Amino acid sequence: xxxxxxxxxxxxxxxxxVVSAVADGPYPHALVKAEGLAAVAxxxxxxxRLRFDLLRCISAIDWPAKNNIELAYDVISTxxxxxxxxxxVVDRADPRVESVSTVWPAAEWHEREAFDLMGVxxxxxxxxxxxxxxxxxxxxxxxxxYQDIVEYRGLKFNP
Amino acid sequence: MALIEGxxxxxxxxxxxxWVLNWSRKRSIFPMTFGIACCAIEMIATGAARFDIDRFxxxxxxxTPRQADLMIVAGTVxxxxxxxxxxxxxxxxxxxxxxxxxxxxxxxxxxxxxxxHVVKGVDQVVPVDVYVPGCPPRxxxxxxxxxxxxxxxxxxxxxxx
Numbered sequence: 001x002x003x004x005x006x007x008x009x010x011x012x013x014x015x016x017x018v019v020s021a022v023a024d025g026p027y028p029h030a031l032v033k034a035e036g037l038a039a040v041a042x043x044x045x046x047x048x049r050l051r052f053d054l055l056r057c058i059s060a061i062d063w064p065a066k067n068n069i070e071l072a073y074d075v076i077s078t079x080x081x082x083x084x085x086x087x088x089v090v091d092r093a094d095p096r097v098e099s100v101s102t103v104w105p106a107a108e109w110h111e112r113e114a115f116d117l118m119g120v121x122x123x124x125x126x127x128x129x130x131x132x133x134x135x136x137x138x139x140x141x142x143x144x145x146y147q148d149i150v151e152y153r154g155l156k157f158n159p
Numbered sequence: 160m161a162l163i164e165g166x167x168x169x170x171x172x173x174x175x176x177x178w179v180l181n182w183s184r185k186r187s188i189f190p191m192t193f194g195i196a197c198c199a200i201e202m203i204a205t206g207a208a209r210f211d212i213d214r215f216x217x218x219x220x221x222x223t224p225r226q227a228d229l230m231i232v233a234g235t236v237x238x239x240x241x242x243x244x245x246x247x248x249x250x251x252x253x254x255x256x257x258x259x260x261x262x263x264x265x266x267x268x269x270x271x272x273x274x275x276h277v278v279k280g281v282d283q284v285v286p287v288d289v290y291v292p293g294c295p296p297r298x299x300x301x302x303x304x305x306x307x308x309x310x311x312x313x314x315x316x317x318x319x320x
Contacts, residue, residue: 132276133239133276134238134239137238141275141276146275148275149275152238153238153241153242155238155241155278155283155284156279156283157279158279159279159280159283
């Protein structure tokens with residue numbers, strides 16, 4: 001299916017969740033409401049005509065000026081050979097979104113990474129802990145307004 | 160030397176305890192199997208046939224800190240790793256030596272300004288004997304570092320100072 005077919009198909013079945021969509025250009029995607037993400041994800045995975053069985057990555061993008069964090073879920077179908085992406089926008093002050101790890105198990109670690117570095121909270125995630133930084137690290141380093149630490153367990157940041 | 164020259168039988172070796180201890184010690188510096196970033200690839204190349212670290216007696220990479228004499232910090236040390244690195248160093252038997260290999264281990268290297276998670280120099284964590292600069296250093300540079308460490312070992316003495 002081409003991106004425009006996928007978008008038309010999505011809008012047909014999940015019209016209430018799809019906010020907008022881009023069919024052309026290098027990154028065809030659909031912007032989905034945060035509360036509709038779980039349903040859309042399950043639809044993408046299980047619909048026989050879509051069969052997006054592989055979640056390639058979850059990207060979190062920090063937009064301080066817009067005061068939101070954008071999440072991009074890149075999915076491909078290994079059996080049908082097409083690719084697509086869905087985006088979700090969450091509030092920067094309180095970023096919460098439903099976990100898709102029940103749909104794609106690969107999401108589990110990607111979501112842990114987004115939580116670790118961007119501070120996005122994934123609801124109903126089985127094991128939402130930091131994955132890269134130490135457990136007691138302050139803040140989320142890839143936020144645009146992140147301030148470097150002064151000291152960590154006796155080690156100076158700028159000796 | 161002139162007074163005692165030529166009075167012993169041929170085949171008798173005369174030396175000092177210091178010299179023979181240091182000689183044996185510096186020619187059997189066993190490094191720890193420990194690489195934490197891309198510098199480790201150069202360390203592996205140093206260990207392989209082309210550069211052959213075995214020529215200097217340092218080819219026996221030990222898989223445990225308890226058998227190792229030398230820790231080659233080959234790579235970027237993060238704050239999370241620093242604690243583990245310190246613990247490994249503490250498990251090594253004395254005399255123990257540390258080579259800081261590459262820009263990251265010396266000063267944070269490319270992560271010096273924007274590395275939110277990088278320790279700016281492993282000498283904050285463990286005492287470093289030899290610094291080998293480069294990004295990454297060539298295997299020859301690491302061999303040079305081992306030779307400088309050998310020079311350092313040959314100055315040791317068992318006498319009280």
